[in-house]
Amino acid sequence: MIEVRELTKTFGKTIAVDRLSFTVRPGRVTGFLGPNGAGKSTTMRLMLGLERPTAGHALIDGRPYRETGEPLRRVGALLDASYVHRGRSAYHHLLWLARSNRIPSARVKAVLEMVGLEGVARARCRTFSLGMLQRLGIAAAFLGDPPVLLLDEPVNGLDPEGVLWLRTLLKGLAAEGRTVLVSSHLMSEMALTADHxxxxxxxxxxxxxxxxxxxxxxxxxxxxxxxxxxxxxxTEHRAQPEPGR
Structure with a gap:
């Protein structure tokens, strides 16, 4: 379970997250929605200890993420699929993640097959399309078979088959009792995926x-x-009709 209590983050005079409180419960897909600049990505970074809160706290299974031993086994996260070493192959990108968390190397092959990248496992990440990088990021999130998942815009760049595959996967994982938080701007997809x-x-x-x-x-x-x-x-940035129309 994810607990956010009175979470606040300021950058200078800008309040990015303002006394935010909510709970993400297991057994359902929770959609995390908001306009551009609403604070969704900052909130997820705070959950993962990538930013320090100005006030309040975010707990995963009752403790801060920073205190989680072997975190990939507890929490799977995708914040930005482009955060990979472009000179590494998909296989070796996942392998060093696995070794850092004592995850068996056999799991690398399993998640590559799960996301449909087994045929390009030895290809350099610099050759990957946006959709392929997104699948690799999803594979990294699932590497430790974690009970908690935080995914920021996971369908970006995926083709229709990939979107359907991910939707089915997330709903299935929630049905197993896992905690799933998904951020997205695609309302039509959220309507089909999220329970809460x-x-x-x-x-x-x-x-x-x-x-x-x-x-x-x-x-x-x-x-x-x-x-x-x-x-x-x-909504801070709202488009207006063209003058005269």
């Missing part, structure tokens, strides 16, 4: 509710419509 939603705007909590109830409360006919209504006052 945490919505933030300007660093503050706007909703922490089940999918069906979220849409019903907003008197909307779709997740996209409900999202646009609840975040209307929290």
């Amino acid at each position: 939603l945490v919505v933030i705007g300007r660093g503050r909590l706007l909703a922490d509710v089940g999918m069906a109830e979220f849409i019903e409360r907003s008197r909307a006919t779709s997740l996209e419509e409900a999202f646009l209504r609840i975040t209307a006052d929290a």
Whole structure:
């Protein structure tokens, strides 16, 4: 389980996360939604100890991520698929991660097959497309077979087959009792994947509710419509119609 309590992060005079509190429970896919600049990525970085909170805390299974021994066995994360050594092969990228967490090397082959990269396992990452890098990032997140998953925009660059595969995988992992938090801007995909939603705007909590109830409360006919209504006052960059039209 992931617990966020009064989490606050400031950068100078800018408040990126503002007294944010919510819980991500096991057994369901929780969608983490918000407009650009809402603080989603910063919140996930705080959860993973990549940023230090100004106040409050984020706990994973009752302790800060920094205190987790062999973290890949406890938490699988994908924040930016481009964070790989481009000169390494996909296999060796995963192998050094596995060895750093005492994960058997056989698991590297297993996750490469799981994400469909076994045919390019020895290819340099510099030759990979965005979709291939995304699959490699997903493989790294699953390397330790962790009970907790944090994925930031995991469908970016995936083709329709890959999107369907990942949706099915995440729902299956949640059904096994794992804790799954997924950030995405694709409302149509979130509507098909998530059971529960945490919505933030300007660093503050706007909703922490089940999918069906979220849409019903907003008197909307779709997740996209409900999202646009609840975040209307929290969107910093809003496009306007062309003058004269």
